[in-house]
Amino acid sequence: MKLHAIVDSVEVAECAVAAGATVVQVRLKDAGTIARVEMGRRLRHLPAILVINDDVEAALRCGADGVHLGQTDRGAERAVAAGLLLGMSVADIEEAEEAQGIGAAYLGAGPVWATPSKTDASPPICLDGLAAICAAVRCPVVAIGGIDAGNAASCIEAGAAGVAVVRAAHDAARLRAAIDGALPTSAPS
Numbered sequence: 449m450k451l452h453a454i455v456d457s458v459e460v461a462e463c464a465v466a467a468g469a470t471v472v473q474v475r476l477k478d479a480g481t482i483a484r485v486e487m488g489r490r491l492r493h494l495p496a497i498l499v500i501n502d503d504v505e506a507a508l509r510c511g512a513d514g515v516h517l518g519q520t521d522r523g524a525e526r527a528v529a530a531g532l533l534l535g536m537s538v539a540d541i542e543e544a545e546e547a548q549g550i551g552a553a554y555l556g557a558g559p560v561w562a563t564p565s566k567t568d569a570s571p572p573i574c575l576d577g578l579a580a581i582c583a584a585v586r587c588p589v590v591a592i593g594g595i596d597a598g599n600a601a602s603c604i605e606a607g608a609a610g611v612a613v614v615r616a617a618h619d620a621a622r623l624r625a626a627i628d629g630a631l632p633t634s635a636p637s
Contacts, residue, residue, distance in 0.1 A: 449554055449588050450627050452612035453499070453620060458490050464617045465496045468624030473516055473535075473612065475501040485510040499535060504543040507532055516556060519543060524550045532543045537592075539586045540577070548585045556612055559593020560603060565614040569593060575606045582607025597622035604630035 450473040453464030461472045465565040474487050484503050488510030491498055497595060500507040503525035509600040514533025517524055527534045527580060528551035536547035537556045545556055559569045560578050572593065573581070582589045588609035595603060596616045600623050603611050 449590060450610040450631070451620060451624050452499075452590055452592075452610065453617040454592075454612055454614045455617060458487065459489050460617055461494060464620040465494045467620035469496055469617070469620045470610070471497040471612075473499040474512075477502075481506045481509070488512050492599055495589070496629075497533065499533065504530075504532070514553070524552075537583060538581060539573055539623070541580055544581045544585050544589075548587050552587055552608070554588045554590055555581065555585065557589050557608070558591055560591050561594025561599070562592045563614075575602060578603060578608060579606040588612045595623075597626050600626040601630035 451469045452473050453469035454473045454475050455461040456476055472491055474484060476484050481503055484506035488500055492511060498512045499516050500512045501516050502521050504515050504527045508530055512612035515527045516535035516536060518537045525535060529629050533553045533621055534551055535554045535556055536552040538544040538547055547555055557570050557578055561572050578591055590610045590612050591608040592612040595611045595613050599620055600611045
């Protein structure tokens with residue numbers, strides 16, 4: 449769970465994993481299920497957890513390890529029943545507790561800071577909001593939103609198990625070094 453590379457191309461995914469990403473999250477916002485399935489199948493060879501964004505059917509059809517759903521996405525119960533690793537986006541403690549109750553295996557909390565890659569994002573939760581979410585739930589929390597190699601460690605220090613990045617996926621090696629440096633030495637990958 450340390451480093452989620454949120455990608456829209458095979459090339460970026462391969463580079464991110466080679467540099468230390470532990471999770472590849474396919475985000476093809478304007479694509480349909482078929483395109484997500486095809487990309488997921490092309491990424492199965494990577495030594496990382498494969499997650500499909502927003503589409504339980506695509507995750508099941510391509511053999512992904514999991515699916516990541518936003519607050520308005522459907523299918524959480526189906527994902528859990530099918531044995532998919534379920535990640536859910538949350539922006540506050542109430543959403544976090546509800547997602548954990550549904551069976552989320554991890555939470556994507558944010559945006560921690562403002563981000564240009566998601567124009568419809570909620571207002572930033574900042575490090576205090578991230579820390580509050582981390583303290584309120586038992587499942588791992590992955591920080592997202594405005595994260596780069598310069599601020600990733602502060603997310604880990606606030607209690608996050610890892611970070612997710614879109615724009616900084618090309619900088620995975622520096623991100624992974626920052627995360628590893630901030631995690632306790634006994635922390636899992």
